[in-house]
Amino acid sequence: MPAGPGAGRRKEAMLRVPPDPGAFVSFFSWLSMSVLLPPRYLPEPADGQAFSDHPEPRAPGPVGVLLINLGTPDAPEAGAIRRYLAEFLSDQRVIELPQLLWQPILRGAILPLRPRKLAPRYREIWHEGGSPLLVWSLAQGKGVDQALKSLGIQAHVEVGMRYGRPALDGALENLRRQGCERILVVPMYPQYAASTTATAVDAVARYAARLRNQPELRFIKRFHTEPEYIDALAGQVERHWAQNGEPQKLLLSFHGLPRAVVEKGDPYRRDCMETADLLAARLGDRGKLVSVAFQSRFGAQKWLEPYTEPTLRAWARQGVTQVDVMCPGFLADCIETLEEIQMQCRDAFLSEGGQRFGFIPCLNDDPQWARGFAAIVGRHLQGWVKTA
Ligand SMILES: C=CC1=C(C)c2cc3[nH]c(cc4nc(cc5[nH]c(cc1n2)c(C)c5CCC(=O)O)C(CCC(=O)O)=C4C)c(C)c3C=C
Ligand SMILES: [Fe+2]
Numbered sequence: 240m241p242a243g244p245g246a247g248r249r250k251e252a253m254l255r256v257p258p259d260p261g262a263f264v265s266f267f268s269w270l271s272m273s274v275l276l277p278p279r280y281l282p283e284p285a286d287g288q289a290f291s292d293h294p295e296p297r298a299p300g301p302v303g304v305l306l307i308n309l310g311t312p313d314a315p316e317a318g319a320i321r322r323y324l325a326e327f328l329s330d331q332r333v334i335e336l337p338q339l340l341w342q343p344i345l346r347g348a349i350l351p352l353r354p355r356k357l358a359p360r361y362r363e364i365w366h367e368g369g370s371p372l373l374v375w376s377l378a379q380g381k382g383v384d385q386a387l388k389s390l391g392i393q394a395h396v397e398v399g400m401r402y403g404r405p406a407l408d409g410a411l412e413n414l415r416r417q418g419c420e421r422i423l424v425v426p427m428y429p430q431y432a433a434s435t436t437a438t439a440v441d442a443v444a445r446y447a448a449r450l451r452n453q454p455e456l457r458f459i460k461r462f463h464t465e466p467e468y469i470d471a472l473a474g475q476v477e478r479h480w481a482q483n484g485e486p487q488k489l490l491l492s493f494h495g496l497p498r499a500v501v502e503k504g505d506p507y508r509r510d511c512m513e514t515a516d517l518l519a520a521r522l523g524d525r526g527k528l529v530s531v532a533f534q535s536r537f538g539a540q541k542w543l544e545p546y547t548e549p550t551l552r553a554w555a556r557q558g559v560t561q562v563d564v565m566c567p568g569f570l571a572d573c574i575e576t577l578e579e580i581q582m583q584c585r586d587a588f589l590s591e592g593g594q595r596f597g598f599i600p601c602l603n604d605d606p607q608w609a610r611g612f613a614a615i616v617g618r619h620l621q622g623w624v625k626t627a
């Protein structure tokens with residue numbers, strides 16, 4: 240179609256970026272910080288060669304891999320849970336409301352009540368080494384480290400949490416202290432969501448903004464279509480079925496998101512559906528057992544549907560007696576899988592007449608997944624290290 244006279248103007252209008260309301264706030268922080276204070280950067284390790292005219296040629300430093308997971312409370316107690324939720328739920332990538340409106344609700348209604356309700360639930364799932372999310376994330380970091388070495392890839396692997404400990408900044412400091420000038424950042428979320436992946440990227444960028452000598456950074460956006468991930472999920476399902484028999488239905492339960500953020504362009508739902516299609520195809524004939532639902536609705540607005548627990552209840556009422564549930568969006572078991580699915584959803588399904596509820600664990604310390612994750616990481620290190 241030939242471009243009409245208004246086409247250029249229309250295109251220009253499409254490209255115009257609306258003003259960022261946050262800029263108003265940044266203006267005041269600029270006024271208070273930059274006008275009065277010089278920039279303050281983190282100290283750099285000195286090698287004494289800064290003024291040398293003939294410096295020793297430097298061998299390229301080691302490569303760092305930073306695995307980032309969500310984070311979890313330090314203890315299964317109301318105080319620790321309150322500190323964790325305060326940080327997590329103050330993130331505007333997670334709750335897309337103006338702070339002026341949201342903070343009174345968070346501080347006045349959620350933080351006084353929810354931690355006390357969550358404490359016994361965390362206690363039920365707590366491991367000797369801490370919160371399961373932490374224990375399994377660290378185990379996965381160790382597994383990836385070993386698997387990279389056995390692929391002949393030399394890299395320092397660190398695990399950092401977006402909220403709580405071990406802190407992301409500390410993990411990045413550890414990598415810098417080990418001389419890593421090239422860092423691959425790997426959010427531990429197979430499916431991209433702004434509330435998980437993008438906030439991890441933002442936090443790394445904020446850390447980098449505090450450095451004079453920035454490392455070279457790469458980011459993995461998502462890896463839900465990588466064959467190693469789908470194979471590891473299929474392996475987990477097949478092992479479960481070999482021990483327990485096949486169910487009538489296999490429900491893939493992903494963490495939910497508010498429907499509105501998907502309508503505004505978050506690709507998360509699509510990533511989840513692609514994951515389900517690939518896993519179903521990988522399971523062959525038994526792929527027809529697969530359905531998808533979304534768990535963990537929070538607040539009053541509509542979240543992604545169908546919801547997990549009502550789906551299981553409805554199936555039981557319709558005469559489905561045997562189901563398995565798996566949570567492919569979580570690499571590590573956590574309160575969402577061990578308590579919400581394995582306990583609450585099991586009770587709901589059995590109370591409606593279901594007879595067998597199977598919970599298929601997350602990939603956790605599965606050695607097949609450690610090798611697969613390392614292979615995915617290795618592909619993103621191409622050009623930085625020798626890869627087979
Ligand atoms: C209220 C908004 C929330 C959004 C949006 C959200 C997205 C989201 N979360 C995960 C993964 C995890 N969430 C976990 C716990 C958790 N999530 C929310 C809220 C939102 N999540 C809350 C309030 C909590 C705390 C528990 C509760 O109060 O119910 C966890 C587990 C942490 C643990 O300690 O075990 C994970 C993991 C994803 C993947 C996601 C978006 C796709
Ligand atoms: Fe969540």
Ligand SMILES: [Fe+2]
Binds near residue numbers: 534535579
């Ligand atoms: Fe939840």
